[in-house]
Amino acid sequence: MKLGNVDFDTYFKNYPSEDGYFGKYGGAYVSDELKAAMKEITDAYFTICKSSKFISELRKIRRDFQGRPTPISHLERLSTSIGRVQLYVKREDLNHTGAHKLNHCMGEALLAKYMGKKKVIAETGAGQHGVALATAAAYFGLECDIYMGSVDIKKQAPNVARMKILGANVIEVKHGLATLKEAVDAAFEAYARDYKDCIYCIGSVVGPHPFPMMVRDFQSVVGIEAREQFLGMTGELPDAIVACVGGGSNSAGFFAGFLNDPVDIYGVEPLGRGPKLGDHAASLQYGTEGIMHGFNSVMLKDENGEPAPVYSVASGLDYPSSGPEHAFLRDIGRVKYDVVDDKDSIDAFYALSRLEGIIPAIESSHAVAYGIKLAKTMGKGSVLINLSGRGDKDMDYILGLGNNAP
Ligand SMILES: Cc1ncc(COP(=O)(O)O)c(C=O)c1O
Secondary structure (H helix, E strand, C coil): EECCCCCCCCCCHHCCCCCEECCEEEEECCCHHHHHHHHHHHHHHHHHHHHCHHHHHHHHHHHHHCCCCCCCCHHHHHHHHHHCEEEEEEEEECHHHHEEEHHHHHHHHHHHCCCCCEEEEEEEEHHHHHHHHHHHHHHHCCEEEEEEEHHHHHHHHHHHHHHHHHHCCCEEECCCCCCCHHHHHHHHHHHHHCCCCCEEECCCCCCCCCCHHHHHCCCCCEEEEEHHHHHHHHHCCCCEEEECCCCCHHHHHHHCCCCCCCEEEEEEEEECCCCCCCCCCHHHHHHHHHCCCCCEEEEEEECCCCCCCCCCHHHHHHHEEEEEEHHHHHCCCCEEEEEHHHHHHHHHHHHHHHHHCEEHHHHHHHHHHHHHHHHHHHHHEEEEEEEEEEEEHHHHHHHHCCCCCC
């Protein structure tokens, strides 16, 4: 399949380019010292991803530790309540630790081990990436520092407890809005101070090259599995697939399995309280080109051109940019990006819980809400939604909001 001069038969060979670009987006905008550190990681990644020992170790981990492949569930009651379109979910909530994040954390920690690093560090928003990395660090015997904003520490308390039990140091970030962006700032600073002994295991397809590529590659297990499973279950491909986009890792990995297929692909960003700057975190919808955290992509900017304050009910979607590959896929028209607000995502959270017995993460609920909306417009066919995580971490917060609560 081709779109303009992008050939999806050879897409993964050509994107990103050697220096980490998806079209004009991506790259590595870091100091010369950190550029050398990024090159060391890139070289190590390209060496191990061709090594049969690394591939078989990662496959074994995926099967015996993570519990992969995760299943696809047919949402029969939810589909019937809407009409004729059949909705399905890829169950990343059943991946060990309850979200897709472990897919790239186990890969990144295995790489850290191969490179002889002693410590892994990262930021976290919803806490899912922090829990996943703390788990990977415990598995491989590495030290682990997790930077997390004070607001998210309060909102995602169960995940903070899990990180601590797993032996990670949770470092509170108090400045600015004290959410995901500030946590990334702090983790970057810590990495710049200590890059010889540690590796920054970034939590999404963001940051300088090679992270957007590496995290996508580790997450592509989701899309590859989902394509094969869906064909096995139904004998055909889904008509449409949907995933939520924060930094963009669950969506990048899920989409990777279907980019070369005649399948409509939708990425869903958080509209939060509405379209006013500061009330949402929909950078692909409302942002402009800009550089932050070492990469060029789309960005929500304030009046000084700095990253703008962002908001979403979902801590994991609360980021003023998105991965460079998403900006590229948007520009060439391969993926359509749209938005869902807090209210619709909370309604979807309850709908999936009560009609299907699956409590979704509030991040994933954005994708579920969009899948429902899409199904209502389609008339017939099938929609496969990536259920990126489970909602245990969100229950107290959502019940506390009172909306829709029983
Ligand atoms: C369950 C879940 N889904 C989605 C996301 C958003 O991240 P990404 O866009 O990188 O998949 C997060 C982030 O914390 C998350 O915890």
